[in-house]
Amino acid sequence: MRAVRSAYDVVAVWEIxxxxxxxxxxxxxxxxxxxxxxxPVDLGVVPFPAVTLALDLGEGPLAVDDASGGRECGSVLVGLDPGPVRGRGSGVDCLQVRLSPPAAHAVLGGAAAEAGGSVVPLDALWGRDTARVLERLRAAASWDCRFAIAQAELARRCAESRRVDPEVAEVWRRMVTEHGGARVERMAAEVGWSRKRLWSRFRSQIGVTPKRAAQLVRFDHAAHRLAAGHGVARIAAECGYADQSHLHRDVAAFTGATPAALAAAPWLAVDEIAWPRRAAACR
Structure with a gap:
């Protein structure tokens, strides 16, 4: 039985x-x-089925190391399928935004899908607007003011961009609802598309194939069950893995860790406090 990291331990390190x-x-x-x-903070970030914006507001800078060994400093976009990622810095002060893939497409256009699993500097996407937004966020008097500024910026960008196809949005919603268990062929038939058309449109708008997206959603469900203390055999059986080895391989591919190490990951304890409605945030 692993030692469960308490909410008190997390709050002692982070103001959330x-x-x-x-x-x-x-x-x-x-x-x-x-x-x-x-x-100094050195924290492994557990992948989540969302595109992530990390807006660096501290004296930092915040550094984000990607799975390929690259490093970006400051405010970044982390793509939907980044693999093992680490955040490092001192005096961290950061606003993190999670966008479901359909929301990311609406806010960022094709840039979210093009990012794939990359970590991209935010100013490569927003240009000079990045400095303007960060200056306003740093000057804000409270977190509520920061949230309002960020929400207004995202809404403005959303109004100027195109949405994903309704069929793609519905397939994503089904994946989340069924924890990655829905078969691609069945979902394609239910939205009136061929498997080939769904595969092509989903990949171009979301940034990964339907199969990979389903794997990521399933992994996220399994990771949070591991953090809650459920056994590996039970999770493998109930989350649709062929066996325990299959679950081990998925965890290693997404995080570079074992299920036991993932279960005790500090980021999952942070996650449960910071995202109490996390399921709704990825639809």
Whole structure:
């Protein structure tokens, strides 16, 4: 039995803020993170089925190391399928935004899908607007003000962009609802598309294939069950894995760790506090 990391342990390290209500753009979740001490932070980030914006507001800078060994500093976009990622910095003060893939497409256009599993500097996407937004966020008097500024910026960008196809949005919703268990062929038939058309349109708009997206959603469900203390054999059987070895391989592919190490990952304890409505945020 693993030692469960308590909410007190997490709060002792992080000041975590969440918005009081939903914002104007569906499929968007936000949380603010401020380290309680200036000591260096080195934290493995567990992949989540969303495109992530990390808005660096500290004296930092925040550094994000991707799975290929690359490093980006400052505010970044982390693509939908990044593999093992680590965040490093001192005096961390960061606003994190999670966008479901349909929301990411609406807010960022094709850039979200093009990012794939990459970590991309935010100013490569937003140009000079990045400095303007970050300056306003740093000057804000409270986390509530920061959330309002970020929500308004996302809503403005959403109004100027195209949405994903309704069929693609419905397939994503089904994947989340069924924890990655829905078969691609069945979902294609139910939205009136061929498997080939769904595969092509989903990949071009979401950034990964339907099969890979389903694997990521299933992994996320399994990871949170591991963190809740459920056994590996039970999770493998109930989450649709062929056997325990299959689950081990998935965990290693997404995180570079074992199921036991993943179960005790500090980021999952942070996740449960920062994203109490995490399921709604990835639809």
């Amino acid at each position: 803020a969440t918005p009081s209500g939903a914002g104007p753009v569906p499929g968007v979740g936000m949380a603010g993170f401020r380290a309680r001490a200036a000591d």
